[in-house]
Amino acid sequence: MTHLGNYKLVFLGDQAVGKTSIITCFMYGNFDTNYQATIGIDFLSKTMRHEDTTFRLQLWDTAGQERFKSLIPSYIRDSSVAVIVYDVANKQSFINASKWIEDVRAERGNQVIIALVGNKPILFIEGKQNSKQVSIEEGDNKARELGALFIETSAKAGFNIKPLFCKIASALQGTE
């Protein structure tokens, strides 16, 4: 068994795309329907096992509000991974994801692993129809262009949350 860590993972993206819900689902395996606007910045620690390696992760949640923007450079400075989340039913949040990725690249260059995450894939997975504004292909293409990992998740359905962190762990292994 190999132990790797401490890796800092920062979660970025517009408000209400599901950053806190993804972290909560991964940490505690549940989905909290009470809306909780994140206040400022703080982190949670979690050890995860992937293949024969354990990873010590620090998950840094943040708010996407403009008023926190000035905090972002110091927040991403020593990050190993940036998880950029958008809401597949909110095209603007997908457009803004490119901006978040640019901000991270400007600060961290290629020293950071970026994961682009399309959350709330309500069509099919959550059983609601026709609210999807961003296709899986659009997400995948943007990620490819910007050198990011890509996955769609549903924090509500607990779908693809573990696979998201497994993808990240594999990429971290590749950097060792």
Ligand code: GDP
């Ligand atoms: P944040 O501002 O990015 O941290 O977003 P939150 O995690 O607070 O989520 C914003 C809202 O979206 C909340 O009402 C959540 O319950 C809801 N939400 C989060 N993830 C999902 C999801 O996968 N599917 C659906 N349908 N709603 C979600």
Ligand code: MG
């Ligand atoms: Mg939040």
